[in-house]
Amino acid sequence: MFDLKELERAHAIVGQAVPATPARGWPLLAERLGTEVVVKHENHTPIGAFKVRGGLVYLGRLKRERPNTPGIISATRGNHGQSLAFAASRHGVPAVIYVPRGNSVEKNRAMKAFGAELVEHGEDFQAARExxxxxxxxxxxxxxxSFHPNLVLGVATYALELFRAAPDLDILYVPIGQGSGICGCIMARDLLGLKTEIVGVQSTEAPSYALSFAAGTIVTTETSNTLADGMATRIPDADAFALIRKGASRIIQVTDDEVAAAIRAYWTDTHNLAEGAGAAALAAALQEKSKLGGKRVGLVLSGGNIDFDLFKRWVMADAPQAQKVVA
Structure with missing residues (x-):
């Protein structure tokens, strides 16, 4: 897909707008997991999520190769759209972003604030994309x-930062939405010649990649009703799946209750706010806590964009109560 020199050039491009994000150990998280932990804080980017890196590289290449492009259009549940809106505004390119009805109010506002035309359509991401x-x-x-080599190249820059800061990670947990993040981690690890085990994380309510990984072929789902909207994918991308199948050791499924508990843990242990997908890696590590003793564990906190209303209804309530309120 790309080589190390291309990745380093992409990192320089991203760095013009996004300073390197922290890769930090947290003592209370280490106590909670019973082992050493390094968190990659992609919640500290200008849009509060890792996706901004892919948008910057994609739009930069598009402007060089097709300078007369009249505008871009895409579909999102939020962070991909914010990334494109942010990058498009820097390059003076109009952006139209489709979201499903009922999408995150605050992510919608952020996309419009970055200059995108926002259109609500359909009941889920797939309908909006079509x-x-x-x-x-x-x-x-x-x-x-939602998945493209140039997007992967961009988001892989966070993995380059992480692996250069912590090359001795034994295992890295990465959330999966459409797959660019975990694919970027796999590519960066392999290009640096490291042995870190990479584990994908999906929601039990949107497990298309997990089911596909287990079956060895693409499996779609009829719904993706997780509250962790960054993982709400029904149809895996074939190219992403091929790379994940080759480079990841396994994919773990976590429940919305486990994700809510992980969001609370991030807040109490680090005072960082994580969105659902952003906390999924910690939820998976907590699920596998008994296997992690003596290992150095990496967690990708992929974003912190959670609506305040959802936070109140889902995260601040006890898990059984949260399920009743959402239902």
Missing amino acids: EAERRAQFAGLHMVP
């Missing part, structure tokens, strides 16, 4: 997919 693809065809806009 409508965005139709509009791209008749409006002559450039359709930006």
